[in-house]
Amino acid sequence: MKLHLLLVSLLLAIATTQAARKDRHVILISVDGLASYYFDDPKAHMPTIRSLAESGARAKRMKCSFPSVTWPNHTTLVTGVEPGTHGVIANNYFDRKTKKTVPFIPDPLFDKHEIVKVPTVYDVAHRAGLKTAGVIWPASRNAKHLDWQLPDVFDQKIFESASTPSLLKELRAKGIPIEKQMEWCKMGNAGKAQRDWMYTRIAEHIITTHKPNFLAIHLVTVDSFEHATGRNTPEAYWACNDSDNRVREIIEATKQAGIYENTAFVVAADHGFITYTNQIKPNVLLRQRGLLKSAGPRIVEQKAYAQVQGGAAMVYILDEANKQRIAKQLKNEFKKIPGMAAVIEPKDFDSVGQLTPEDDPRSPDLFLSAKDGYSFSGSAKGDDVVSAMSSPKGAHGYLTTHPLMYANFVVSGAGIKKGVVLDEVSNMDVAPTIAAVLGVKMKNTDGRVLREILAD
Template structure:
């Protein structure tokens, strides 16, 4: 009898050791779109949950983003540890030679390198996602991706109904969204897309359901109302404060869900963002200059174009119809150099060598980097320089206001630690270390001091 017991205990020991080797059994990554470090560093912002996490756990005073500092490349960097030139998602929208159709980088097959969810699956663990960009069709087990109908029509459905139908078709497993509606959320809300703070309450309910019912080892969540309101009102408006309070409440709801699920003591939270924000006073449409130079036509399909700027807010990337049309590049340079000095001072021309150093769009021979306060847009008609308002991002990541943030809290995380500066590329290594995954972040490193010393990291 004792021999049988000893054999049983011995057989169990490797599994126990393996479980103990993992600093956290569950990691919940919450991306707050437009997160600025002051939201958790300064108590004037109504974010008690995130601020508590920052004090009790580890946080960065600032996080350097990627080029350009826009949502989809940034979120792809978070889950790959790779820069945009390597992972392939170089803007929110792919450049379309025949004119913009409304297409975004929503499908995960745009990602050219392994993502953290691939490593989770390879380790025999499970993953979940709610509104995570560029995750449709991915290997995430329980996934309600960020997705909508590009055409605005799904069969006989149009508008919001078409968006909901499109989202259902891309949710995995297929009945997950119906399950969430039936058991936790109620009918899917019309306000899920667009500027409405109640959207984050819906996301909180969806995430809570996945935590309590499915308990994935990795859960990726995207909250976006802070982005919408900073675009509309700028950095310091009261509506932004309300949006911050709303996302903080949603995160608190997720924490409560881990307690109800009985996994709170084995769960680590990572709260991060994709970019900061800059107040805007001027809009510049560089494609207007290309139309005037005969390099582009003022038509939705671009007409007989040779060169076009692909805008990203605080930056714009030159694309060529013929990649070998060096004469077109030279004409673009002459056009920009001929501008009045006051207009020329609104941006700088960034050469290919610098774009390579930054890991930016491989298909652009040059780019424009706007000065703070200038938002680059894609218009091909009207005034090239116009008054602007609200806020923007997409600037090169050197700018102080464009830095985002990072907070880690919970299982496996060091207490009361501050990292002065880290990169967005350095977040995937933290996730991998917490879950003890075999994952290589090609452009990121695990910053010392984030994980607790007892985990040997």
Template structure:
């Protein structure tokens, strides 16, 4: 009888201990161009992602920022703030001619506190693999930044070897995890890129067990730019990302930290199919307004940038010009006015933008035809179109229940992670969406 009582008592203590277990490790994976269909549609080649969605928390969609492009979105993901706070408005700077300038890559460009910073302030360890704008970040202990040789953009190897932190980390990953690789297997031209980034993430997990690991997988974005929302190339790319997710799950188990871990899978934007490109700067040229302003294209949208930031008169003239266009042109886009821009925290000083309707995108061209044929997919649109929504999944073995959320916001994700790890993000614009499902 005593043996039975002892056995039952031991089981109860074990269950109580497991129930009280706290999450000490978070892996945040951003799949570039991640769409809710990738876990909602069971015909998609994503068994790991679908399993996590079924067992954990998933959202019907995530309303992204404006413009819905990669670098500003990833900065919102890591800060919980909108662009008006973190100050990353586009993927690039704007050149003197109004065309895209230098890619924004240095962490000094981010003006809001990050999850990495909050984690370090709590004495936790941090890591990042290919996360946008992570170069020279003092709050990342193990950092494989997203960087390339600007004179030879296909060469990411030499730049990563130069800027990985600590020195020698990438050489260790190449030796022990990736193996001998040439630049064609470590750039966006190859589906091997996601696999090699996954191997780097798995190595860091097993070797260093960081409390916070952020990973960016870019291949699904490139596939959708090339062929649009559907097609075998998209399925191949998302299948590759799914394989990486499975590898991360296995690594957490091998490292014996699976029971104390939270896996978050999300993205930066969705995609819209396009077949025609609009050149709105040609309209400005024709209207005699090109000396006062220009439209800066982000693909699915274009922002009216003023030569004189206080020139509201030109804004009114441009708006009226757009409203006076023939209806066949007006049907191709929608006006985004100041209240909508402020609602999604867009760039201060910009009070007018245009967002393309389905089938259309924008270019920065200042002369030539208004319309030109294009193909593939674009993003950058104002996030009132569900096709531009990204997705969200969160799973931990200590979750109380599975749950489907309604539409959440991109800025909610960092506060959700912060709450789980007991971090402070006081400037965040979003709020945690994991209340009630994690002990």
């Protein structure tokens, strides 16, 4: 009996390996912040991305995950499940024990296996014998199943220590200035275009030298300029064009490598963008209700605390003895704040893809989401819970049903039908669809394989 089971297991393993398309390549390009509304906007000059859509398939809208911020949504793109399931619940969270913010972004503390609780598409591909690579992909630090990688980390020492040693050696020999990572990250917008230029050079090298079956790359310029100026601004349009150029260069690299005809290109985004002119400061309200104390800019004592995520906020109640009473009080007060779109209780967390605090202590006691034109600030200073901005800014994080939060999704190339336009897909559909193109299968995803766009 044991021998029979062993033989069955071996045959299944062989079948899985044989199913993998070792002649097939998929390049997943995340253009951070590229909202779906840019696709039909003539001011957004994106000839490469539009050409991919014409020769392949696209969705008019791709629904992202809540909160609609970078780290959880990039993790959903490669796992096919909601943040509450994969474990990267937001860009950061508030630790109830230490009473400190714990950042996921930009991977300063955790390796991938410490925070991502489910298999990624690159895990599945690697186990099937395919070669994998990641360039600045969130929540992938020291991922065991990326053959070549540079993590999405700002700190230079961590960036280099968590990168593939042989790849670093190759990049240095080629004159790619990886030693500039931290310097350019610290420059803000002034360094974003340089960073995307460098990340593209790295991707080109990996493609032409190693020809991975799967490569994921994260481009950051669009997101940065939209944060600074809001959506649909001259700066945002410039960034859209710059990212389109990066996509074109990556495609050209596959031609140089001789794998273009066997490559599928997926150009996706993690979220859309909203312009705001007002800030909601939930910690000011908490301070006014005696639930938080501050000394100047510092918060020195908390019975409750709001961890902000742009257009969303996570409210933690630390007074266990009075939690239910405080939660009820805060729910009613938050609902009355101008610009508040939703106050979500734990009983409804499942509807936004999150776990309750009982199931995950990192989860808050309330989720908040702002309306169009508003964003959250973590500041506890001042007397005004809502204050006007001196100039417009851009944010995301909002409820994913907001039409401006829909993300871009275009796919073209090997294994993809031509001329398919879908009304709406979920970002949870991306990973299982990529897996299908590569001839492997992801189990237990919340998303589905988009069979209607597959040619084989």
